[in-house]
Each structure stands twice: as C-alpha cells, then as structure tokens.
Amino acid sequence: MANRPTLEQRFGLVIFLDMHGCRLLSPTDDHSDASASGRLKTNMMMSFAEYERSNVAEKTRSKLHAQARRGLWGGGYIPYGYDYDRERQRLTTNPAEAATLRRIFTGASELVPLGQIATELARDNIVTGVRWAKGEHRERKSVGGKPFRTDILRKLIQNPLYRGVILQGGKEFTGQHQALVSADIWEQANAAITEAKRKPRRPLRARDKNSNLLKGILVCTVCRQPLFAKASGNDANDGPRYRYYLCKGTPRIADPEQTCHLGNVPAKPLEELAVAFLSCIGRQDSTVDRVSDLPRMLRSKQGQLSGDLVSVEQNLQTIQTKIRNCTEVLAQGGIEILRPELAEQATQLLRQRQPLLVRREEIRQQLQTLNGQRFDVARQQHAFERLGRVLVTMSLTELRALLVTLLERIDIQEIERSNRFKILLPSDRLFRLSFWIRTEAVVSAMERGTVIDDTTPMKHGQTVELEAEVLVGRNRRTKIIAPFHIDLDGPALMAPPAQESPQHPICRARRWSKAIANGTGVRAFARTECVSPSLVSLHMKLLRLAPEIQGFLRDLTSPKALQHFSLRKLAALAELSHDRQLVEFASLRSRFN
Numbered sequence: 001m002a003n004r005p006t007l008e009q010r011f012g013l014v015i016f017l018d019m020h021g022c023r024l025l026s027p028t029d030d031h032s033d034a035s036a037s038g039r040l041k042t043n044m045m046m047s048f049a050e051y052e053r054s055n056v057a058e059k060t061r062s063k064l065h066a067q068a069r070r071g072l073w074g075g076g077y078i079p080y081g082y083d084y085d086r087e088r089q090r091l092t093t094n095p096a097e098a099a100t101l102r103r104i105f106t107g108a109s110e111l112v113p114l115g116q117i118a119t120e121l122a123r124d125n126i127v128t129g130v131r132w133a134k135g136e137h138r139e140r141k142s143v144g145g146k147p148f149r150t151d152i153l154r155k156l157i158q159n160p161l162y163r164g165v166i167l168q169g170g171k172e173f174t175g176q177h178q179a180l181v182s183a184d185i186w187e188q189a190n191a192a193i194t195e196a197k198r199k200p201r202r203p204l205r206a207r208d209k210n211s212n213l214l215k216g217i218l219v220c221t222v223c224r225q226p227l228f229a230k231a232s233g234n235d236a237n238d239g240p241r242y243r244y245y246l247c248k249g250t251p252r253i254a255d256p257e258q259t260c261h262l263g264n265v266p267a268k269p270l271e272e273l274a275v276a277f278l279s280c281i282g283r284q285d286s287t288v289d290r291v292s293d294l295p296r297m298l299r300s301k302q303g304q305l306s307g308d309l310v311s312v313e314q315n316l317q318t319i320q321t322k323i324r325n326c327t328e329v330l331a332q333g334g335i336e337i338l339r340p341e342l343a344e345q346a347t348q349l350l351r352q353r354q355p356l357l358v359r360r361e362e363i364r365q366q367l368q369t370l371n372g373q374r375f376d377v378a379r380q381q382h383a384f385e386r387l388g389r390v391l392v393t394m395s396l397t398e399l400r401a402l403l404v405t406l407l408e409r410i411d412i413q414e415i416e417r418s419n420r421f422k423i424l425l426p427s428d429r430l431f432r433l434s435f436w437i438r439t440e441a442v443v444s445a446m447e448r449g450t451v452i453d454d455t456t457p458m459k460h461g462q463t464v465e466l467e468a469e470v471l472v473g474r475n476r477r478t479k480i481i482a483p484f485h486i487d488l489d490g491p492a493l494m495a496p497p498a499q500e501s502p503q504h505p506i507c508r509a510r511r512w513s514k515a516i517a518n519g520t521g522v523r524a525f526a527r528t529e530c531v532s533p534s535l536v537s538l539h540m541k542l543l544r545l546a547p548e549i550q551g552f553l554r555d556l557t558s559p560k561a562l563q564h565f566s567l568r569k570l571a572a573l574a575e576l577s578h579d580r581q582l583v584e585f586a587s588l589r590s591r592f593n
Contacts, residue, residue, distance in 0.1 A: 024042070029041065061169070064168055064169075065168055065169055067166075067168075068166045068167075068168035068169075068171075068173045069173055070176070071166060071173060071174055071175040071176035071177075072089065072090060072166070072175075072176060073090065073091050073161075073166065073175070073177065074166070074168065077131050077133070077143065078091075078129075078131055079091070079159065079161055079162075080097055080101060080128060080129045080156060081093070081094055081097045081098045081100075081101040081129075081162065081180050082094055082097075082098075082177065090176050090177060091175075091177035091178075092177075092178075093177075093178050093180070094129075097129055098180050100121070100126055101156065101162065101180050101181070102180060102181060104117060104121075104153060104156060104157065105157065105162070105180075105181045105185050105186065105189045106185070107120075108153075108157055108188075108189035108192050108193055109185050109188040109189040109192060109361065110361065110365070111192050111358065111361055111362065111365065114150040114153045114154060114193065115150055115523060117148075117153060118147070118148045118149055118150055118153060118523075119521060119523060119524045121147070121148045122147045122148065122521060123521075126148070127144070127145050127146055127147055127148070128144045128145060128146050128147075128148060128152060129144050129145075130142050130143070130144045130145045131143045131144050154193055157186075157189050157190060157193055158190060158193075160172060160186070161175070161177075162179065162180045162181050162186060163179050163180075163181055163182070163183050163186040164177065164178070164179030187357065188357050188361065190354070191353070191354035191355070191357040191358050192357075192358055192361070194354055211396050211397075211400070212229035212243060212245070212267055212271075213267075213271040213274070213275075213396065213399065213400050213403065214227075214229075214245065214267075214270065214271055214274060214403070214410060215229040216404070217403060217404065217407050217409055217410050218245055218270075218409075218410050218412055219409045219410065219411050219412070220247045220260060220262055220411075220412060220413070221411045221412060221413035221432075221434070222259070222260040222262070222413065223247060223248070223260050223262075225247075225248075227245040227246060227247050227262075227265070227412070228245065228246045228247075228248070229243070229245055229246075229267070230243070230244055230245070230246050230264070231243045231244075232244075242266075243266075243267035243268060244264045244265060244266050244267050245264065245265045245267055245270065246263070246264045246265075247260060247262040247263065247264075247265075261414065262412065262413070262414055265412070265429075265431070265472070266472060269472045269476070269478045269488075270412075270431075270470075270472065272478060272488055273433070273468075273470045273472070273478060273480060273488065274403075274410065274433070274435075275391055275392075275399070276480060276486060276488060277433070277435065277466075277468050277470075277480060278387065278388070278391060278406075278435070278437075279387070279388040279391045279392060280388060280480075280484065280486065281384045281387070281388065281466065282381060282383075282384035282385035282386075282387065282388050283385065283388060305363050305366055305367050306367065308363055309360065309363045309364070309367070312356055312359055312360045312363065313360065315356055316353065316356050316357070316360065319349050319352055319353050319356070320353070322345075322349050323346055323349045323350065323353075326342050326343075326345055326346040326349070327346065329342055379443055380439060380442070380443055382446075383442050383443040383445075383446040384442060386446045387406075387442060387445075387446055390446070402445065405438075405441055405445060406437060406438055406441050406442055406445065407435065407436065407437060407438070408436040408437070408438055408463050409436050410433055410434065410435055410436070411433070411434035411436070412431055412432070412433055412434075413431065413432045414429060414430065414431055414432075415430040415431060415432050415469065416430075417430065425473055425474075425477070427473050427474045428471055428472070428473040428477065429471070429472050429473070430469065430470070430471055430481075431469070431470050431471075431472065432467060432468070432469050433467065433468045433469075433470060434465055434466070434467050435465070435466045435467075435468065436463045436464075436465055437463060437464050437465075437466060438463050439463065439464050466483075467482075467483070468480060468482065468483065469481045469482040476488075503554075503556075503557070503562075504553045504554065504556045504562055504565065505539055505542060505567045505570075506542045506545075506550055506553040506554055506570075507554060508539055509539040509540060509542045509543055510543070512525065512536060512539055512540070513540065513543055516536075516540075522536050522537060522540075538567060538568070538571050539567070541571040541574045541575075542567070542570055542571060542574060543574075544574040544575075545570065545573065545574050545581060546578045546581050546582055546585075548582065549570075549573075549581060549582070549585050552585075553565060553570070561592065564588075564591075564592045565588065565592070569588070573585065573588075
C-alpha cells in the first residue's frame, strides 16, 4: 500500500500520455480519456485509491501510537540488547548483548572516542546481533553479525529505547521493557558524541614530504589553530626549498577586535630554537626550578579544577531547575499562547546542558588523573638532562617522532618591540613560545631509551608549560632571549638531518602489511601512523601488482621516477589482471624513458 503512487503522480502520468499522443484503453471497461464517462471512472478510481492509502496509513499510525501509550515496542528489527517474547508480546533482556551495550554507553559517557570503542569490540571479537528476516521470495535470511562501526555505535547511543521509553510521533512514553542504562548515563553519552562532532579536526601530521619538524605541533596563540607548513620553490629543482610556517589569521575567539598578525615564520630557525630550548631545560636554573616545582603546581591545578567543577555543577543545577519548570508548565497545560515558546526554551536549555555535561566529565577525569600521580623530582631532572644529550644526536625522522610524543603543542605569538630589547635590527622579529611538555612522557621515553618503534599509545598525564622569548632575524641571526640567553648565530644545536634515500610507496606498503598481518586493524594502524585509513588501503592495493612490477618499483630512488610511477597511478593499475598489468606497465615505462 505504501508504494502506491499519489493522486498527483497519477495525474502526472495522464498528462505525460497526453503530451506524447497516447491514450489509455481497456477491452472490458470504458476508461478512455476520449469520453466523459471514461474520465469520470478513472478519476473516481484514483480518488478511492488515494483514500484507501491515506486511511491505511492513518490506522497504522493510530495503532503504533496506541501501542506506544501502553509501553509496547512498535516492531521492526529486534533492538540490540533485547529478545522478543511472542507470547507476552514484549521485549526481554538478552544478557550477553546487554552487557556489551552497557560497555558501549559507559565508554561513550567517559569520553572514549567511538572509533576506539569499535576497535576494542573488534579486538574482543564482538559483533552486532544476528537477526532473522524474510527475503524477496519469503525465505529466511540472517541480518547482522558484522563488526561494530562508529555509525552503528552512534545510532545505538541515540536510541531512547535503552533508557526505558518508547519514542512515537515525537513523543516519549514509558515502556514496559527493562531499561538497560540509566537516564543519566544515556544523556551523558549522547552529550559526549554530540559535542565530539562539533570539534574541528586537526590536520594529520604524517603527510609531510618536506620534513617539517613542528608540523601539527605549532599553534597560533590568537587563532587557536595549528600553523600550516609551506615550502616555496619548484619541485623540479634539486636545490633546497625555503620552508616556513603560515598562520591564515582567522581567529576562533570571542573578541572580534583582537586580530592576528603572525603571518609566516621561517621554519628552520624556529625548529633550531625549539630543539635548543628543549636541550637546555635540564641545565638552566630557571627551567629546572620550574620542572622541580611540579608538586606545588599539581596542588594548584587540583584546586582550580575543583573550583571549576563546583561552578559547572551549579550551572547544571540551574539549567535543570529551569527545564523542570518548563516541563511542569507544559504538563499542566499552561497558557496556550506560551506553549511554543516554552517548548523552544526547553529545547535550548537541553542544548546548553550537553557541553556542561561533557565539561564536567572532563574535569572529573583530570582530577582522577592528578590524584593518582606521584612525582619523583630526581627522576624528572635526570630525564630532562638526558633529553638534552639525546636531542642533538638524533636524525630528523627520529627527532620529529620524539617531539610528537613529548609535546602537546607549542603556542607562538609575536611580541611587539619595546625598550627592553636594546639591540634590534629592522628585520628582527620577536616571538613568545609556550612549550606544553608531557612530563611523564619525557620520563618514560628517556628511561626506555626510545619511543620510535613503540606502537602502544602512551598515557601522557600531567603537562608543564615553559615559556621562552626568541629572536629570529636574517643571516642566521637567531637567539633565545628569555628565560635564559643562548646565541645560535653559530652552528646549530640540532644535528644535521639524515639524508634518507627516497623510496617508492611499495616499500611502505610491504612494511605496513607486515604490521597489519599481526592482527592490527587498518583503522587502529592508521591511528598509530597518524594517517587516514583510506591512505593505508590505497597502499595495500599495491600488493596486488605483479611480482615483476613490485621488484622494479622497489629499486626506484630517483625523485622524477617516483613522481612518474606515482601511488595513485599504480593503485589504479592494480585493479587489472596480471597480464593486463604487465602490458599497461610496459607502456608506462616507455613513456618515462
């Protein structure tokens, strides 16, 4: 019944037939458009058909609404976490699925990303529930039994059925089935996934062909967004390219009068200054005292977070009182003219409550983390001293991986000239750098000796902020001005970058395939490599190439050859059969030669 065309569609068909000179004829009845009686019969049949369709739809909605008022489930695929009792005609709890569902809601309410929840469920071999349905030819077929994805988890979390209510026609009714999660957990989980969708995604750090050391780490203090890594020059030139970090100057702040004038900052001097500052933390009194004062900072931050938690709780209580007042007025009927305004106000209050719920959970987790931390000042001082010796001996690839692990971010802001800076040239620029250092990561990395080959995510815990004022000028005029003075006009403290021979993406594909073959999922592996899952899948396509082609590609080292035999060209070639691949690859080689 639901697939029948409407009255407008039927008349549209008649108009279409008239436009093409066609007529509707019937051997038994007079339905011809040429006669008045035929048009009358056709119109009457279409009107009765439309009435029948609307009447069935109205009765179906009425039946579903009556079931919802009684607290009964409306039908469809049986929801995950429940079984259906045909005798009692109601949902019953499935113990195994209910435990998994509570695990999903608990993880989401604790601000665990949905991707991480899906990965953990896949690791434990937990799949969606198997349900049975009738196919096109009335045969029984199974539906479900697939790994959880983020979209599936999002739909589960947003379903109000799991807190014991039936949603029908935009209204909620108390259900006769057992609620699998409490209303507070359900609301906290929905607030978490809603708030996560609004957060801007930070750019990936690993796609960096110009080896920018601070890509993804350097953040503009005014705009509150990472700087873009750029390079000027022609790709065909073999000489070095001028690298710089660029801020687009689009502040994400509430004050419209504050503007960003950072612009572009030369990359190499800034990277040398960052490495020099980190190398000297363990040897300068001003920074050693700052690192050693972490216990007092911990107590101060705990007091600040406790005050923030009290403020958030008060705001939540105020909003909850307003929501309760609106609900009571609407339940009692209220003034009829104010009902739309009260409903809109209640909706806005619910939206305001969601970020507060997320903020409350964040503060609780931070307080729990701080309460469980214990600081060994001697261990931290030794770790920072060893960090200063290690940094100047590392290659560029190792150094970048280490900084990504140790630094949460580096805030950069340009300083205006003042009288306290005595000797300044017209081309000199002054910057204030705020290093947010993960102290536990520093201690762990220095005691283990390496962080490069460890694919296990590290819990970074407490961070300490160290500020530095630096000068960047022309002709290698680079200095650290505060909190200590170091002149980098001479040789840089950073070791010369190791010139790695370029390799074709097939080498990376073979290396990645070994890691994925050990049981790591594509999404989890992409997260550890800081790349997108689609890029990993694109590399995996190269393994379908013929062995002769793979052997040729592994020996390529020329930049022009790597550019000609690109990843996307060969990924498209991998879709063909081996014989066809060899023919097309021979043509590709002839064009290169």
